[in-house]
Amino acid sequence: MKYRSLFSLTIVLMIIGFSSIAQSNIYSSSKIQLELKKLNFLGNALYLAAHPDDENTRLITWLDNEKLARTAYLSLTRGDGGQNLIGTEKGAAMGLLRTQELIEARKIDGGEQFFSRAVDFGYSKTAKETFEIWEKDKILADAVWVIRKFKPDVIVTRFPPDERAGHGHHTASAMIAIEAFKLAADENAYPEQLKLVDTWQVKRLYWNASNWWNKGIAEEAAGNDKYFVVDAGGYSPLLGESNGEIAAKSRSSHRSQGFGAAMQRGENLEYLYHLEGEKATNDLFDGVHTSWKTIKGGDKIQAQIDAIIANFKPNQPQQSIAGLVKLYNTIKANKNLTPHATQKLADIQDIIKTCSGVFVEAIAEDFSGTENSEVKVSAQLINRNGAAVKATFSNVEGQIELPKNQLIEKDFTIKAPSEISQPYWLTSPYFGVFGVDQQELIGLPESPAAVNLDYQLTFDGTTFTYSTPLLYKWTDRVEGEIYRRFIVTPKATGEFSSNVLLFADEQPKEVSLIIKAHENYTTGKATLTIPKGWETTASQFDYNIAEKGQKQVFKFIVTPPKGGSIGDLSIQLSDGSEMKSEQLIKYNHIEYQTLFDPLVAKVVKVDFKRAGDRIGYIMGSGDEVPNNLKEVGYTVELIEADNLNAVDLSVFDAIIVGIRAYNTTESLKNGNLFLNDYVKNGGNVIVQYNTNRGLVTEDIGPYKFQISRERVTKEEAEVTFIDPKAEVLNFPNKLTKADFDGWVQERGLYFADEWDENFTPILSWNDPDEDALEGGLIVAKYGEGHFVYTGISFFRQLPAAVPGAYRLMSNIIGLGKK
Structure with a gap:
């Protein structure tokens, strides 16, 4: 490019x-004074962790604005595999959103931002698994490259290099830091980089320990020379804020992760644990030549800076x-x-x-x-x-x-x-x-x-x-005046009427191809590519669009084959290239972003039966499940949680509660009463995953259960049917283990780990070398209806057109309708 x-x-x-x-261009005189003071400090610091939002913004603020060191954060990933509290972006789009949130955070706390090429593939339980997917040597090379380019004197990791980090990516990031610390100074390591940068010797490497891992850290650090303790809670008269206040604003940039933070004032001790290099005794930059006086001729430079200030x-x-x-x-x-x-x-x-x-x-x-x-x-x-x-x-x-x-x-x-x-x-x-x-x-x-x-x-x-x-x-x-970068677009982009076309039988479906012009007088020929065995009434589309921004719609019929089949619809242009789609990522807290990926729609022919038709859907943090259910024939109506008392819930065959709704929707505090009455009278309520922190109420469903952090991260983890005769495994679709093939990223997350005796667990699975987990799908009969809690990641599987996930969801919706 x-x-x-x-x-x-x-x-x-x-x-x-x-x-x-900092990556911002607006400065008051007080900020200019701060930048002038930074001219007198010749030292760099690098914070290193795994994801956007892992960084300690208070320590970054302290390093940049109080110590006056040039400071940066190296996030090994862009957060592609994370959940989204504010929208439906997943995968690459999610990574792009979180990248921009990090850039906005650095504008606030003064730091700079770097990334490696590592992909956030979702939750990982071990560093071993992480390195198998990341190709460790490439990510290590990236960390060495950033160190040689940025030239930090001090590196601080967010996590320890062991299981205490709690996430394979976290552990891996600390392990990468330790190895990169040594290799950055080795001319035999990644010598191809030395055409562009020199080797660099970092002075010391510390782990930013916390009472998150060690409740007795204050006592442990006292008199222990492995620890270097700093008070990062200072106040900047030039900025008019304390480090804690600035850090809270910076951390609150991570809106997609729900990390709005309260401002902190007063003493805030950071415990830095020595990992590599020379230990600091009096100052974190002990032994680093941070003064101009250590450079020949530097006295004159120092005097000029002092006079300017x-x-x-x-x-x-x-x-x-x-x-x-x-x-x-x-x-x-x-x-x-x-x-x-x-x-x-x-x-x-x-x-x-x-x-x-x-x-x-x-x-x-x-x-x-x-x-x-x-x-x-x-x-x-x-x-x-x-x-x-x-x-x-x-x-x-x-x-x-x-x-x-x-x-x-x-x-x-x-x-x-x-x-x-x-x-x-x-x-x-x-x-x-x-x-x-x-x-x-x-x-x-x-x-x-x-x-x-x-x-x-x-x-x-x-x-x-x-x-x-x-x-x-x-x-x-x-909003007032808004800026965005000028971008270069294809002459035309396209979209299908649906990204997932699921066929439950051999009946054909009408599909629309919508072509959008990105310049005036756009013309061309688009050719539809379909999987073998599928049929279409049209495959050539000549488009002629007069004005930029206008669209032309082409309708055609797609007929599936007799047997099961999964494939892609795509569009080839006359020059042999693939037509691109256009995805706008638009939020007020970041600069607008646009993705131009190949235009693809997944087509799936699967043996699929429905029991029930009308679904009420209470949206949570945002997902695509309602549209996915519409695609397979359900009538889906969105229900506002505020209006549960005013809606006739009895008209619905099932009510599905979206992901993290009990984390994000305050009105669900009172919604449980109405949902339980609906279940008691014969309805089905299906609650999808919620995180166990930040629930608006503990009262979810008619019986008590506890949400944990337990999850199964291996999408291919073998499934066990605890009771193969359970209705939810047999009606209206007879499920087999083959229905759990082809899943993406994970099986599920935030499973229940304790539940009332009225609940029945349905499935069991586990990650390698771990005990089986049974809390991913629990079902309770209550009155004439059913209540279900599931941590299964339907929000990922349905948009990815996983046939078995659709069949399982249909069975959950159909509970009690046999």
């Missing part, structure tokens, strides 16, 4: 990493520009710079621009353009503070004077790149490791902008080159 600069059309990839100023005027930050330019040139002329000292040049350049008050943005006429299309751009530049500055654009002759507070606009047209915008880690098929070919891309939090605007600003005779991404902006009547 290629990325281009607006004028020079060159790839810009920063080998030394990002600017140490002392003379800084918050109401006139532009008066510091002359001193900063002089400082920049002094550092640049020094031939004895360490990597950390060299990084300060980029930091000073950013501070100069911020002090100047110069604002530059490049705005596209629309948020998207197709490959190689003409794109109209308006570049706007304003010198808000009146600093002495001139600007140069690559396509404008001479320098441009920038009078105080006068908006300068330059309109021009560019050619869009020749490749569509797709996250760099999602451009090829993958399993446990994302396929990324370009070494320079590995570790980056997101793809470089499709188009960048390069410009130069000259202050006091020194010219600095800056870059800003091409953006699109609009004004929402509620």
Whole structure:
């Protein structure tokens, strides 16, 4: 994948990493002062863990804003396998959402963000299993690459390198950190990286221990030199907040995981346990040359920085520009710079621009353009503070004077790149490791902008080159001004009327192909590809769409084969490429994201019978189960939990409660009364999984049961029918063990581990070397009806078109209807 600069059309990839100023471009004078103070500290720290939301935002805030160290978080995965509390995204889309949440978190706490190529494949119970799927050497290479590129003096892991970490990914992340600590300094380790970076020796490696694992940690740490204890609860007068307050805002960026956090004030001790390298005695950066005075000629640099800080005027930050330019040139002329000292040049350049008050943005006429299309751009530049500055654009002759507070606009047209915008880690098929070919891309939090605007600003005779991404902006009547990156799209994208087409018999179904134009006058030929044995009434579709954004609909009939069959519908274009789908990930707390994956619909012919027709569905945190049930013939009506007392529940054959509804829906505190009455009078209530923390009520169902953290993570784990004659295993579909083949990611999660004697467990299964778990599906007869709790991950299996999961769900819905 290629990325281009607006004028020079060159790839810009920063080998030394990002600017140490956080990934945000809005700074007050107090924040400028903080960045000036950071110029005096030549030290880096890297936090390392497994997932988005694993990081300790308080410690990151303390390191970056109090210790003044350049700080970053390396999350080995992007959280693709996690649950979603705010929407229906799963898999790659979930990883993209959580990636953006991490980027937003770093904007708040001041850190930078890195990732490895590891795929979050869901919950793992051992590091052994994790490494089998991750291809350990590749992930270890990525960690070494990030260390060599970012050059931390201190690494802190979130988890211990053993079973106390509680998750195979967690344990693996600590094990990776320990090995990478040693290998980053070894020139024989991953020598291909040394064409781009040098080896790097980290000073020390600590584990961020916690009373989460050890309730007696305070007593254990007292007088124990294996521990280094810091108070991360300090207050920043420049920021007007304590580290705990900033950290809470940062952690609350993880909305998809429901990690809104309360602000903390006052002392907060962090216990750091020594793993590798030299132990710290008085300071976490003991033995690290964090002062300019340790560099030859550094005394002069130190004096200049101190003078700039002392003379800084918050109401006139532009008066510091002359001193900063002089400082920049002094550092640049020094031939004895360490990597950390060299990084300060980029930091000073950013501070100069911020002090100047110069604002530059490049705005596209629309948020998207197709490959190689003409794109109209308006570049706007304003010198808000009146600093002495001139600007140069690559396509404008001479320098441009920038009078105080006068908006300068330059309109021009560019050619869009020749490749569509797709996250760099999602451009090829993958399993446990994302396929990324370009070494320079590995570790980056997101793809470089499709188009960048390069410009130069000259202050006091020194010219600095800056870059800003091409953006699109609009004004929402509620949210105000909103930005998103300009993206390159295919000329046309498509969608099927359903992503899963399940056929319970040989009756044909009508299917729609909806083609959307991404430029005016879009024409082409689309060819339908169907599995062997399936038939269709049309396979060629000539589309002709006049305006960008409009759609054309083609309807055709699909007839399944006589026997069972699973396959894909896809669309080939006349140039031999696959038609792409378009998925917009749109939330107010992140920048909008778009995915262009191959357009595919799963077609499944399965022996499927229904008992019951009308389903009431109480949505929880969000899933696709209602639409999946509609696809197989059920009539599904969404019920608001607030309205349970006003709805005639007796009209439903079953009421299904969506995933995590008892975690997210306060009104279910009182809903149990109405649902129990419905069951007593002959109805079926099916409650899907909830986490055992944060339940709005313990009263779920007519009898007591306890939700645990127990789960079966191996999707191929063998199933045992506890009572093969149980109705739920035999009607209306006769289930066999074959119905549990082809499942995805896991069997289930948050199983019950204790239940009232009125419940009957139905299935038993286990992960390797563990005891069998029976709480994944428990059924209780109550009055004339049935109550069911299930931790089975139907929310994953049904969208993945797993036939046996549909047959099992049908049987659960049909309880009592034999």
